[in-house]
Amino acid sequence: MASNLGSPSSNSSDHRPHQVGKATGYKAGNPVTVGKEWLIDTGAQISCITKSNGDQFDLTLTGGSASGTTGGGGILVKSGLTMWFEIFDKAGAPKSVSCNLDVGVKPNNSGSEILGVDQLQHVGAAIEWDPSAQNGRLYEV
Amino acid sequence: MTDAEFALWLNDEVEANRITEGQRDDLLGQKATFENQRSVIEQDHRNQIVGFVAGQMQVAREIHALLDSSKSQFPGRMIYFEPIGFHLL
Numbered sequence: 001m002a003s004n005l006g007s008p009s010s011n012s013s014d015h016r017p018h019q020v021g022k023a024t025g026y027k028a029g030n031p032v033t034v035g036k037e038w039l040i041d042t043g044a045q046i047s048c049i050t051k052s053n054g055d056q057f058d059l060t061l062t063g064g065s066a067s068g069t070t071g072g073g074g075i076l077v078k079s080g081l082t083m084w085f086e087i088f089d090k091a092g093a094p095k096s097v098s099c100n101l102d103v104g105v106k107p108n109n110s111g112s113e114i115l116g117v118d119q120l121q122h123v124g125a126a127i128e129w130d131p132s133a134q135n136g137r138l139y140e141v
Numbered sequence: 142m143t144d145a146e147f148a149l150w151l152n153d154e155v156e157a158n159r160i161t162e163g164q165r166d167d168l169l170g171q172k173a174t175f176e177n178q179r180s181v182i183e184q185d186h187r188n189q190i191v192g193f194v195a196g197q198m199q200v201a202r203e204i205h206a207l208l209d210s211s212k213s214q215f216p217g218r219m220i221y222f223e224p225i226g227f228h229l230l
Contacts (some may be wrong), residue, residue: 044230046204061160062167063206063220065191066147068229074142074150075229076160077208077220102208104230107142107150114230118205 003135004086004094005127007115008037008112015131016040019115019138021085023049024098025057032057036113038085040127040138044116047083048075049120053113057081062102075104087125088139095140097123147172164219171196171221183225190229191221204229 013018017040018057024033034056036049048069059078066074082100089095099119121129129136142150151165156200171193177180178198181192194211195218201207211220217222 041230046229048230055157055159059159061154061164061168061219062212063171063194063222064147064151065222065224065229066172068222068224070142070228070230074147076150076154101205106227107146109221116230 001135001137002088002092003129003137004088005040005136005138007134010037010041012134015134016138017086017127017129018112021083021115022054023057024084025059025080025084027048027056027058030076038081038083038115039112040116040120040129042120042127044114045118046075046077046104047099047101047116047119048106048114049081050106050109050111050113052109054078054081054096054103054105059105067083069104074107076107077102078105079103083115083119085119085138087123088137090140097125099123144172144176162179168219168221171219173219175223182223187226190222190224192220194220 008014008018023037059080062077063074079102082098084098099122125138126141147159154160185228190207
């Protein structure tokens with residue numbers, strides 16, 4: 001099976017699915033592209049980025065919460081970011097897809113850049129992941 | 142995150158010009174409305190996401206549904222929300 005997921009580049013013993021992608025947006029009117037390694041988190045209703053990632057873009061505040069995340073951290077919800085990742089289309093060919101749903105921004109830089117089920121659902125993708133083999137795929141459904 | 146930590150975070154966002162004072166004040170105001178009704182919300186809306194926008198309660202089971210509904214009804218206004226009895230991530 002062709003794979004477009006793997007362990008994170010910084011920690012091969014992490015058995016959660018990751019994929020290298022990018023985030024795009026604008027800063028002071030200029031287009032910005034930042035390479036990112038997404039953690040594919042099927043337990044996340046909303047995708048979420050770290051503070052330092054969010055600070056690289058001019059984003060528009062929509063709302064927020066002082067609660068609601070594991071560990072009791074808050075998030076601010078902002079628009080203006082597009083997350084890019086790769087899925088295999090129905091013919092099995094790799095295809096770059098993007099999603100510009102509002103994202104959560106963390107108050108700090110702890111943890112991963114999270115690509116949640118909202119983005120997978122938005123682009124019509126599903127996940128297969130073998131944590132033992134540390135490979136799997138995002139694919140079009 | 143405590144009330145004070147949340148307010149401090151929003152103040153930092155204002156000082157960094159990432160949000161406006163008006164957005165901060167709106168969001169804190171919606172949070173205050175939420176806090177005034179927290180006990181009833183936690184009793185009546187288990188496993189739902191409850192938010193306030195422009196003083197109006199919004200309830201949904203999915204965060205983007207809550208955001209879309211709130212933004213369409215009150216464009217430009219801030220939404221304070223919490224999932225009741227579960228985590229968003």
